[in-house]
Structure formats: C-alpha cells, structure tokens
Amino acid sequence: MTSLDLLAVAATFLFAGLVKGVIGLGLPTVAMGLLGALMSPAEAAALLVLPSLLTNAWQVLDGPRLGALLRRLAPLLGAVVLGTLGGAGVGLLPGRGSATVGLGAALLAYAAFGLLPLRLPRVPPRAEPWAGPLIGLLTGVVTAATGVFVLPAVPFLQALGLERDRLVQALGLSFTVSTLALAVALSWGGGFGGDTLGGSALAVLPALAGMWLGGRLRGQVSPAVFRRCFFLGLLGLGAHLLWQGMQ
Template sequence: MTSALDPLPIAITALTFLLAGFVKGVIGLGLPTVAMGLLSLVMAPAQAAALLIVPSFVTNVWQLAAGPRFGTLAHRLWPMMVGVVVGTLAGAGFLQGSHAGQAAIALGLALMAYAVLGLTAVRFALPPEAQGGWMGPLIGALTGLVTAATGVFVIPAVPYLGALGLAKDELIQALGLSFTVSTLALAAVLAGSGVFEPGTAGASAFALGPALVGMAMGGWVRGRVSEPVFRRCFFLGLLALGTHLASRALL
C-alpha cells in the first residue's frame, strides 16, 4: 500500500469515507458499498477492503447497539451469521493476487445488482415457513462468498433481511448485526493473508473520523432533503460506478 504519509492517498481516503458516511447517514446503509466502489478506482480491491474495516465495524456496532431487540434477533439469525463466517472464510484469497481482476469485475457486478434492486424498488416477502431451515445458512454463505470476492456485504443479505417482515427498528438492527459479522469475518481473512496489518489498521482508523463526520452531516440532511430523490440519485450513481468498474476490468 502507498505510504500513509503521502498526501494524495490520505486525501482520497478522507473524501471517500466522508461521502460514504454521508450516504449512510441519509439512508442508513451504503458505507462499504460507496467506499469499496470509489477506492477500487485507485487501488486494489483487497487494499480498499482493508481500509474499510475500522469505519465499517464502528458504525455497524453503533447501528446494532441502537436497536431494541438484539437478543431476539441474534437467536433468530444466528444460522445466517454462521453461514456468513463460513462463506467468507471459504472465499479467502478472492480479493488478492491473480484474482484481483476478477474481484474488480465481481465488485462492479455487485454494485450494479444492488443499484438495480434499489431503483426498481423490488420488495421480496418470505412466508414464515420459508424463513427457517436451510434458507438462512444458504443466504449467509452466499453473502460471505460475495464479501470475500468484493468486500461488499449487501448481496444477498439485504434483500433477504428485508423479506423477513421485520419492523423498521428491527430491520435496521438486523442489518447492523449482519454487517458487523461480515466485517469481522472479512477482517480475519485479510489479517490472515497479511493485507490488514498494523500500518493498514492505522490508515483504517484514520478513515473513521471522516466517516463519522459524514454520518453526522447525512443525518442533518436527512430531515431536509427528500429521501426518495436522494436514493434515486444514489442508486443511479452506483449503477454508473459498477458499470465502469466491471467494464474497466474487462478491457
């Protein structure tokens, strides 16, 4: 990774996490998606994922702790969380080395899929009998594989959790739980491969400041700007970014 003393990577990292935090402050999610998408334009996906660890962990624990029913949700979703860990560990190495080009393509495609789901406002609903058994671990494992390959942990976890019929506060807390487990699993994979080392951890901790400032700004804007308009612009931007990443890696 470029030296932490170089001003250009410092500026890029700060601005990226300021914007990513702003998006999360407005709509409640999107920090890893925005951060990975933008940072992958200027560095390898594995390096971008390593910078994501501290801001993602802190903001998601904050989101998790703010909810009212952690024990109930943890009991209900633990099979999915086990699947997330297993899938992420099974996909170790996807972001690095000879897989870097494929990781960039996968990240672009994941961003595009996420954007299309957001723009079409597709909503899934699972009947109670389909919410147990094998479904949770399978969704968790697939989310883990996508996390290992792209550094983004929203697909298919977010659509699945949205289909469980949770109340608004429960859904936000469930997302916080899923994102926290994904972040820890990704950190373990990157640490095991030597990508997330003390120097990178320090740079990631530096990124926490801009992310928190961005979240505060986003929270202030949330009550003053139409959320549907902002979401539409956000997902259109992600679609363009994902298309650029995938096409650049293919050329």
C-alpha cells in the same frame, strides 16, 4: 500513501458516512466502489474494516432486544462467517482484475435491485432455518471475493417482515459480522495490519463526521430522492469498475 491519496480516502469515507447518515446504509458499498477505482479491492477492503465495524456496531447497539434478534439470525450470521472464511481459504480474497470485475458486477446488481420495483416475497418463518444459512453462505462468498456484503443478505433481511427499527438493527448486525469475518480473512492473507490498520483507523473520523452530516441533512432532503441518486451513482460506478476490470 501520498497526501493526495489520504485526501481522496478521507473524502471517500466522508461521503460514504454521509450516505449512511441519510438513508441508514451504504457506507461499505460506497467506500468499496469509490476506493476500488483508486486501488486494488483488497486494499480498499482493508481500509473499510474499522469504519464499517464501528458505525455498524453503533447501529446494532442502538436498537431494541438485541438478544432475540441475534438468536433469530444466528444461522444466517454463522453461515456468513463460514462463507467468507471458506471463500478466503480457496483463494477468493479481492485482488485485481477479476476481483474488480466482481466488485463492479456486485455494485450493478445492488443498484438494479434498488432502482427497480422488485421485492422478494416475504420469507415464511418455516423457511428461515434453511434459507438463512443458504443466504449467509452466498453472502460470505461474495464478501470474500469482492469486499461487498450487501447481496444477497440485504434483500433477504428486507423479506423477513421486520419492523423498521428492527430491520435497521438486523442490517447493522449482518454488516458487523461480515466486517469481522472479512477482517479475519484479510489478516490470513497479510492484507490487514501495520500501515493498513493505521489507515483504517484514520478513516473512522471522516466516516463518523459524514454520518453526523447525513443525520443533519436527513430532515432536509427527501430520502426517496436521495436513495434514487445513490443507486444511480452505484450503477455508473459499477459499470466503470466492470469495464476497468475487463481491460
């Protein structure tokens, strides 16, 4: 990487960490979206691994009663791993062209879900044993193809009726498992190691600094206004990547 590339990567993870610090999510999505405009989705996904893993593991360990939540979400999480590795096994790892289109479409869908007053009905407990694995498989396939692991897992987790702290912990758990599965999938394709691993490690510092800044800003900025700006930005970024990938 050139000095300019390193500066762009550091600025990306600083901003992505700030977003996560303010609203509690968004680091992988922002980082993939911005880096996807500078490099291939596979390279962006590889750089994302360590910052995403550490920030989300922190989020998981900060919550209560991890064991009970892990048992409840085990079918979903196991299916995420199967979907990601299965998708990688059939060649869905992010590359160029079609992967950029997929990344843009994923960002557009996530932004639309965040901006529109749409919420899934609450998932009844009797449906979780079959709905969790289905959602997990779909999320894994999307993760393998685009490096973005928010859909459809995030809306599903929001529909489980978890209290706020448990939901934040559940999101961190889902993102942590997705990150680990993506790292394994990328390593199969030779996309995670050597210089890429070093770059991912360096990206941890600006990501954590951004989270600290976001935490300081949280009490001074309306979370609702910030979320709206965040999703509007994703909407524009997704449209740009979709157009770029179709050229």
